[in-house]
Amino acid sequence: MLRLERVSAGYGRVTILHNISIEVNQGEVVTIVGANGAGKTTTLRTIAGLVRPTEGSITFDGKDIGRLPAHEVVDLGITLIPEGRQLFPHMTVRENLLMGAYTPRARGEVDQTLDFAFSLFPRVKEKLDQHAGSLSGGEQQMVAIARGLMAKPKLLLFDEPSLGLAPIIVKQVFETIDKIVATGVTVLIVEQNVFHTLSIADRGYVLENGEITMTDTGAALLKNDHVRRAYLGI
Amino acid sequence: MTVFWQLVLNGLMLGGLFAIISVGLTLIFGIIRLVNFAHGELLMVGMYATFLLTTQLGVHPYALAPPVVLLLFVVGVLIQRFILQPLLEARDHHVQIFATVGLSTALINLALLLFGADIHSTPAYGARTSLTLGPFRILTGHVVMFVAGILVVAGLHVFLQRTYLGRAIRATAQHRHAAQLMGIDINRIYIITFGIGAACVGLAATLVAPMYPVSPTVGTYFVLTAFVVVVLGGMGSLHGAFIGALIIGLVDSLSGYYIAPDLKEVVIFAIFILILLVRPTGLFGLGRGSE
Structure with missing residues (x-):
């Protein structure tokens, strides 16, 4: 459904994303986890058309959307629910x-x-x-x-939906995302709340310093030693 | 006492005119975040258009409102699309403001070249005839300005509150990034907004033309006053501009009589400085968007 191939992007002369490739299939919940400043928000903004990729291609339902302005991307069925x-x-x-x-x-x-x-x-x-x-x-x-x-939307992009919310509200937000997924909407979610996100995700990518360093199913990443040490503090 | 109330009446009528000019200015400021220093020269362009069409075709200036409003809308659209929009990419947004200053100078000199420095009077067709209202006398043209001022402000208010396009314009002003995420083409919104702001001045031009003679620098007087109105009302606020226009109209009329006609601008700008010192957000200053 959505495919990023060797995409690089950034702001002005600063490159944030280096050659990242991500794929999201119809009906999936996919997550990108990573530390603050790893490039998670930039990834979503690039897909949404707010940031132009400098290299690589972005296709949605087979259509090249890498050069489309944000308002046209929305009309194709990709909606970003922004951070904050x-x-x-x-x-x-x-x-x-x-x-x-x-x-x-x-x-x-x-x-x-x-x-x-x-x-x-x-x-x-x-x-x-x-x-x-x-x-x-x-x-x-x-x-x-x-x-x-x-x-x-056919594809919903969530940017840090739990940021700044009380734990009980965070729980409600994730329950809601579950219900939205149940209606057949495909979801790509970026979160610092790694445990919750990996628990509901079919697959996940680990983004470090603007590069994808690991990808696996959500369950496998939850058990992965590196992920547990770096993001779950276990 | 009759003189006082007569002056109040005159002031309110004048306020109607300031309102039409100021809503365009405050709209462009509130939505595009741009101080349009060429606003007065757009008024001048509209007044020359009205003058030429009235004298050449023998048509009543008021009947020229639709074509002049349309002309100014198109001029506004072209300015935003081909002069200001390319400058959006500039590193410093002040570049846009200087561009409007440059445009203002260019338009004044273009008018000097085409029409000379002499003033030209548009035939009044009865707009300067006075009506008698009990003890008061009032110019027909002033009544038209007042009514038109109310209609323009009310019309814009309804447009911004009730239509999809109007809401999209407000949404863009409040959060331009989020507006893009809703599928709003913000460059198109800016173009339309500048067009509407210029169109307001076009209407004002057809109403002013039969009352005041036109010259290349005519815009300066009206729009300097409009800047005071906009700051008084709160930059970006429509009803602020309307109330501010009535207040400045009253000040103009009363200080012209009780102090001295030559000093009324001193009074108006003294108020301007006072507002900036005491309440820089104006009477109805909009809270900024969350950007």
Whole structure:
């Protein structure tokens, strides 16, 4: 479904990603784990079209998307739920959700998608008329995920969905991701919360200093000595 | 007392005009984060267009609103697309601001070349006729400006709140990266926003033309005042611009009578400096986006 082949990317003259290759198949949950600054966020931003790859190719459903601007990538069915939520703070929750369905493909089915989002997040429905900026961190993360679903994505990219949230909320976020996966959406997730992520992932990649150093099934990586020492502190 | 209320009435009417000019300026600032120093020269372009079309075709200046608004929209779109957008990649965003200063100088000199430094008066077609309202007298053209000011601000408000495009414009202002992730083409949003800002000035131009003569530097007076309005109202705030415009209209009218006509700009800019000292965010300053 998604294939990155020997992709290099960065900001200005600084190269962050060196020749990384990643593959995500239809229906899978794939994770990229790694330390702060390893290039996880850059990887997702490159896929989403916010960062241009300097080398290599990115294909989605067989189509080359490496040179597409971000708004066209969204229309193909790839949605990034960014680190730090990035809601529109002075817009209501309802308006934030409507912006999620901005693409022509999603706009026609707003009502059905809203119902689906409310079934996952009943709390969001109660907050519809509040400004997004006035919500708690956990509520904002729920809105951010719901807003991402409004685009009717085929592939959802999660960037650090648990960052800055209380442990009980983190648990809820991962349960929600499980439910989203159950509806047939393919998921690529980047997390520092390595244990939770590897537990729900079919496969994982380990990213270190902008290079993929290891790849295996989620379960195998959880048992791997290097991963356990470096990321799980065991 | 009648004089006072007459001056208040005049001030509010003038405020309607400042409102139309200022909403364009505040929209461009609030969405594109760009101070458009060529705003006055866009007004000048609109006024020359109105002057030429009225004198050549013998059409009422108000009837020229649709073509002049459209003309200025297109001019605004072209400026954003071909002058400002290429500069977005520049390392320093101030380059864009200097580009609008350069554009302003270029347009003034182009007008000097084409029309000379003399002032030209557009036929008024009754816009300078006064209406009597009890003890008060009021120019028809001023009433039109006031009503148009209210309609433009209300119309833009509804557009920004209720339509997909309007919401996309607000979303871009609040978080441009997140807006891209929603599938919004932000360069297109900037182009449309600059076009709308310029179109507002186009409307203002057709309303001002029958009231004031046009010259290459006519824009400076109106837009310097509009900058004060925008700062007073809070940069980027539509209703702030409207309230600010009414206040500055009142100040203009009252200080012109009670202090001295020559000193009213001194009063206006004294207010400008005071706001910057006391409340730099203005009356209704928008909280910044979370970027």
